[in-house]
Amino acid sequence: MTRYAVALMIMAAALTAAPEVTLGAAAGGLTTESSAIGRLIGGQDALLAADPGGNAVLSIHADRMLVPASTLKILTALVARHYLGEGFRFKTEIYLDSRKNLTVKGFGDPLLISEVFREIAQKTSDRVSAVHDLFVDGSYFEEVTIPGVSDTLNPYDAPCGALSVNFNTVNFRRSGNRYVSAEAQTPIIPFILGRIQQSGLRAERIVLSAENGEATLYAGHLFRRFLVNAGVRCTGGVATGAVRSGRDRLVYRHISKFSLDEVIERLLMYSNNFMANQLLIAAGIAAYGPPGTLDKGVAAANAYVRDTLKRNDIRIAEGSGISRRNRLTAACMMKILEAFAPHHELMRQEGGVYYKTGSLSGVRTRAGYVRGIDGELSPFVLLMNTPGKHPDAVMPKLARLLRIR
Numbered sequence: 001m002t003r004y005a006v007a008l009m010i011m012a013a014a015l016t017a018a019p020e021v022t023l024g025a026a027a028g029g030l031t032t033e034s035s036a037i038g039r040l041i042g043g044q045d046a047l048l049a050a051d052p053g054g055n056a057v058l059s060i061h062a063d064r065m066l067v068p069a070s071t072l073k074i075l076t077a078l079v080a081r082h083y084l085g086e087g088f089r090f091k092t093e094i095y096l097d098s099r100k101n102l103t104v105k106g107f108g109d110p111l112l113i114s115e116v117f118r119e120i121a122q123k124t125s126d127r128v129s130a131v132h133d134l135f136v137d138g139s140y141f142e143e144v145t146i147p148g149v150s151d152t153l154n155p156y157d158a159p160c161g162a163l164s165v166n167f168n169t170v171n172f173r174r175s176g177n178r179y180v181s182a183e184a185q186t187p188i189i190p191f192i193l194g195r196i197q198q199s200g201l202r203a204e205r206i207v208l209s210a211e212n213g214e215a216t217l218y219a220g221h222l223f224r225r226f227l228v229n230a231g232v233r234c235t236g237g238v239a240t241g242a243v244r245s246g247r248d249r250l251v252y253r254h255i256s257k258f259s260l261d262e263v264i265e266r267l268l269m270y271s272n273n274f275m276a277n278q279l280l281i282a283a284g285i286a287a288y289g290p291p292g293t294l295d296k297g298v299a300a301a302n303a304y305v306r307d308t309l310k311r312n313d314i315r316i317a318e319g320s321g322i323s324r325r326n327r328l329t330a331a332c333m334m335k336i337l338e339a340f341a342p343h344h345e346l347m348r349q350e351g352g353v354y355y356k357t358g359s360l361s362g363v364r365t366r367a368g369y370v371r372g373i374d375g376e377l378s379p380f381v382l383l384m385n386t387p388g389k390h391p392d393a394v395m396p397k398l399a400r401l402l403r404i405r
Contacts (some may be wrong), residue, residue, distance in 0.1 A: 033401045034058055036403065038137055040394050042386030047394070048330035049402055052376035054338060057402065062334075065327040066314065066383040069358025070271045071367040072321035072328075075336050077264045077346070079319070080279040082308065083286040090256040090263075090282075092163075093135055094124050095248035101236070102128065104223055105137040106163025106206045106216075107245050108285075108292060110278035111258050111266070114185040114222070120254045121226035127251045130233040135241035136164040136213075136220035140285075148323030156322065159210035160281060165219040165272050172205035174198050191221040193237075208330055215242045229316055229393045262385040265346040273320035280319030294318060295347040321358055330381040333367055337379040344369050344377060353399055361388040366395065368400040378402040 038060060041047055046061040090109035096102055102124075106112070140162035142387045149157045158168040170192055171182040179196050181188045182203065188196070192208075199206055208215035220238040228234055258266075277294070282295030287303070301316050313332045317325035347354040347368055354377070355368030364384045369377040381400060382391045 002249045033397060037394055037397050037401070040389070040397075042384065043390045044385040045242050045389055046330040046383040047381065047398075048334050049380040049398060050334060051378055051402075052372070054379075057378070058398075059330075062143050062330040063090070063313065065315070065329055066320060066328055066385045067324050067360065067365075068321055068333065068367075068383060069360045069362050069363050069365045070273075070321040070357040071356050071381075071383075072316075072319065072335065073267060073271065073276050073325050074322050074333075074340050075301065075305070075316075076276045076280050076337065076365060077267065077343070078339055079283045079297075079304050081260060081343075083283040083300055084260055084279075085159065085286075087262065088260045089258070092120060092254045092256075093243075093250060094120065094252040094254075095243050096131075096251045097244070097248050100128075100131055101135060102131045102227075103135040103137050103241060103243050103248055104163065104220065105140070105283070106161070106219070107140050108160075108162050108164075108165070108278050108282045109256055110164070110272075110275040111256060111263060112163075112165050112219075114166055114183065115221075116254075116256070117223060118185070118226045118229075120252070121223060121232075122230045122242065123252050125227065125230035125232045125253065131224075131227060131236070132234075133236035134220055134224050134227075134234065134238050136163055136216045136238065138216040138225075138240070139242045140290055141281060143278070144292075144294050146273075146279065146294065146320070146322065147317045147325055148320075149273075156273045158207040159215060159350040160274060160277050161210065161215050163216050163219050164274075164278070165222055168208045169205050169214045169270065170196065170208065170218070173206040186222070187225055189221050189225055190219075192218055216240055242280050247370055261343070261346060263384060264343070270331050271357070273322050276320035277318055309339060322360075324360065324363075330383055333381040333383070334379060337367060337369070337381065340359070341369065341377060341379070351399075352403075357391070364390045366391040370390045372397050372403050 041060050046064050048062040048065055049058045050056050092109050093105045116241045138161050144160045172179050173182045208218050224234055224238055280297035281292040284300045285292045287300040299314050303313055305311050311332045314328040317323040343352045352371040355366055356367035366382045369379050372378055
């Protein structure tokens with residue numbers, strides 16, 4: 001029997017609330033446990049579980065195209081590792097011209113947080129004592145619209161960009177009659193006060209907008225504040241502008257302290273949609289060249305699934321799972337898990353289960369690995385698109401089945 005032959009043998013019955021369960025040879029005689037699991041799987045759900053050798057233990061609707069939600073981030077992590085390479089680190093560059101105008105150029109670093117930005121400003125101050133105008137260059141990415149993202153103040157709707165600081169969000173609270181930062185490392189700057197006041201909130205983390213370059217300009221104003229705090233005399237304003245080859249001199253190149261796997265670990269731990277699509281766009285640049293676009297990222301992901309994973313049962317709209325246009329089968333996700341298995345420790349772990357969850361309205365998903373009593377990993381996929389159904393009801397039984405098979 002081939003590695004996934006049993007996994008692809010599923011029932012052809014009509015949709016029912018308690019579907020027929022297809023047992024693989026690896027399931028042995030565990031029919032009672034399997035039947036109990038089957039009763040928890042709805043008509044718009046899928047389950048596929050395998051033993052460490054890839055032989056199916058349990059299969060329900062494994063070839064049905066369903067919404068994966070944030071479990072799609074496992075694929076995005078694989079795509080990033082494939083195209084960017086294990087040793088990849090994001091960079092940010094600082095340029096100076098003959099008139100002491102400074103330009104900050106971003107390259108999509110998803111972990112460009114205040115502490116890092118302050119460090120870059122400090123390193124710049126060692127090389128530059130005075131600055132006139134400060135320009136911010138986000139041209140490495142074109143303006144990106146992510147399907148599924150809404151125009152809200154919620155952090156999961158943060159826009160992508162080549163120069164993005166603090167995940168393109170601002171965290172604030174009200175203290176008496178004024179607004180202050182909710183993070184000691186991030187000062188509140190006048191540039192963003194109007195947006196904060198407009199929100200009408202007393203304490204919140206709100207997203208910056210990509211419109212009119214707001215997110216990129218915010219990064220510039222924050223960097224200017226850090227420069228001043230580092231002792232650099234800044235006499236001009238902040239504006240968008242691209243680095244000019246041959247006229248602007250590179251004075252400092254910051255290489256992120258975070259390895260690609262450390263970025264991926266944080267992506268999977270916090271399920272950050274912004275980080276996922278930053279990685280997908282960066283992978284698209286590695287595959288097809290700058291500037292970064294969502295289309296290039298999606299094309300890179302499709303090519304990886306087709307050429308490396310040898311699957312075509314997937315539809316990719318973006319890299320985070322926020323879009324309901326993302327669709328795949330449990331059989332396809334099982335192949336993704338097979339490829340990701342060497343990196344399973346980058347996932348959240350609880351009680352010997354390594355996993356990634358996904359959640360949209362009416363959709364609950366989970367994918368990962370159960371560590372058996374022999375120490376080996378058994379992969380599982382749960383795609384629950386039936387409203388009211390939840391993996392929490394299934395996982396104790398499924399984990400028990402995979403551990404004692």
